[in-house]
Amino acid sequence: MFLRDFVDLTRPFMLEQFTPMNSSQLIALDARDGDSAVSFSPPAQRAGLELSVVVPTFNERENVIPLVERLRKALAGISWEVIFVDDDSTDRTVDVVRDLSINDPRIRAIRRVHRRGLAGACLEGILSTSAPIVAVMDADLQHDETRLATMLSMMRGGRTDLVVATRYSGDGSSGQGFNRIRQAGSHMAIGMAKRLLKVETSDPMSGFFMVRRTLIDELAPKLSQQGFKILLDIIASSPMPLSIGEISYVFRPRIHGESKLDASVVLEYLGLLVAKWSRDLISPRMVLFGLVxxxxxxxxxxxxxxxxxxxxxxxxxxxxxxxxxxxxxxxxNNALTYRDRRRRGLHFLTGMMMFAALCSLGVLAGTGVSSLFYSQEPQWWLAGLAGAVIGAGWNYITSSMITWRR
Ligand SMILES: Nc1nc2c(ncn2[C@@H]2O[C@H](COP(=O)(O)OP(=O)(O)OP(=O)(O)O)[C@@H](O)[C@H]2O)c(=O)[nH]1
Ligand SMILES: [Mg+2]
Structure with missing residues (x-):
């Protein structure tokens, strides 16, 4: 645990910022953080709010109105809100949400600037609500919103921590939404998660689930903000076995907008698996940095x-x-390891110079340490290894703290 805490120094602040606070505190945070910012539409402060639906969005403008209409129908009679967490979509998805929220305070928007990441967006949405139960679902209408009411009734007794909407049991299927390659990849990823992390649920890759908010409050500092697989992270990060319910659903094809899934998601997933398998000794970012x-x-x-x-x-x-x-x-590293803090334009070039200069220092430090080792113990491979570890460690720490600092 300590190695990860020591090395992954750049991570902790954001999550703590979003544990409940009022709007004026949020504005103060905005002003203080010059590198990244976030803006909120005012939270719905209603007594008896039971369910918050968190929807991460990136360029989903056309899906917002149909999704809200479907939620209104599916959640009739329930006290609910929906929080769209948008990573500054170029199609201005957030404007559509704000227009809707003028007439319906149950609809909220969080706009994140200079940040990317599905998992981080979901976490921020979950931590921003006061509802005791939170659902996470995609914006693109692939998840069957008519399942939400049943999922909520499964959570109501207080005995279930998490309900997973699954494509892989009962009447569930992913056939309509996935092509054959995606289906094979998904099965392989589930197999690896089950074998390595002993995860029991039939669909740990699902992006559609419901959870008790207090559980996430507890786990938040351990959860990765990178990657797509927040559910797997939640299950694997819990120190206690969770009581998990399942409900099947049919994964629909995407109609509007484009998929954001790309090859980097696979690497991020491998990073998450290794991190959880090592019991958080290694962070997903370290795995990606090592692979690069x-x-x-x-x-x-x-x-x-x-x-x-x-x-x-x-x-x-x-x-x-x-x-x-x-x-x-x-x-x-800019495209994968630090994708959520990606440097662009002129910043890309200045970052490259910074990275090159810091790596040169890493080479010097590594050479110094290996020479010292060699003078004490003339084993070339041991001395070489010591130098490589020092060089790589230096490069990782300076990259996280300087080149791609938040
Ligand atoms: N805030 C935020 N949302 C994201 C990001 N990447 C994806 N999303 C949203 O997460 C949800 C799932 O993304 P999709 O691209 O649909 O991924 P998928 O459903 O696994 O893949 P497809 O089946 O190909 O659509 C959608 O609502 C996206 O808009 C991101 O970086 N930030
Ligand atoms: Mg999708």
Whole structure:
């Protein structure tokens, strides 16, 4: 536990910011945090609010109104609200939500600026409500909202911590929403989660579930803000076995807008699996940083070989190959490891220079440590390994705290 706490120093502040507070405190936070900001439409302060539906959105403008209409029908007779957590969509999804909220205070918007991430958005939405029970569902109408009322009645007795809407048991299916490749990938991912993390539910990858808010209040500091798989993270992060109910549903095809799922989601998922399997000793970010580092070694050696074959002297070839590896590592880390804090435009270039300068210091520190090791214990591999660990650790810490600081 301590290694993760020590190394992943950049993480904790955001989650704590969103435990219940009033609007004036939120405005103060906005002003203080120059790097990232968040704006809220006023929370619905209604007595007896029972259910909050948290909907993460990124470019879902056309889906907002149909979803709200469906929620109104499905949740008739229940005291509910819906919170759209939008990562500053370019199609101005948040404006549609705010227009609706003028006439219906049950509809709320959280607009996050300079942040990306489905899991982080869901967490922020959950932590911003006072409702005791929270549902998480996608905006794109793929999740069957008519299941919500039954899910709520399963939660009401107080004995169930979590209800998972599953595509993989009873009458559930993913056939309409997934092609064959997605289906095979989903089954493989579930198999890995079950084997490695001993997760019992039939659909730990589901993005449609209902949970007791106090559980998330407790688990929040442990949950990753990266990735798509918040449900798996919740189940695997709980120190106590959870009482989990299931309800089946048919995953519908997406009608409006585009899927945000891409290859990086697979890598983020692997990061989450390793993190939970190591009992949070390693963070998902560390796993991604390590994978990118390994790819840098491959880039470096391939380039060196190419340049030497082309007749370049060794020193020149080595310098150019190193430069390629640094640029490749920086670009991949920007796209994957620090996707939620991605640097763009001019910031991309200044970040690259910063990354290169800090990595050079890492090389110096690593060389110094390995030379010291070698003078005490002339085992080349042990000394080399010590240098590599120091260099990689330095690079990770400075990347998280300086190049991609929040
Ligand atoms: N706030 C926020 N929401 C996101 C982000 N990425 C995806 N979403 C939302 O999360 C939900 C699920 O995303 P989808 O792209 O539909 O993912 P999916 O359902 O697994 O994939 P498809 O079946 O291809 O649609 C949608 O409501 C998205 O708008 C993000 O970075 N931030
Ligand atoms: Mg979808």
């Amino acid at each position: 580092g390994l790819s840098g070694v491959v880039v470096h050696l391939s380039m060196l070989r190419l340049l030497l074959t082309a007749g370049l002297p060794f020193a020149a070839g080595q310098a150019v190959a190193m430069l390629f590896a640094v640029v490749s590592n920086y670009t991949l």
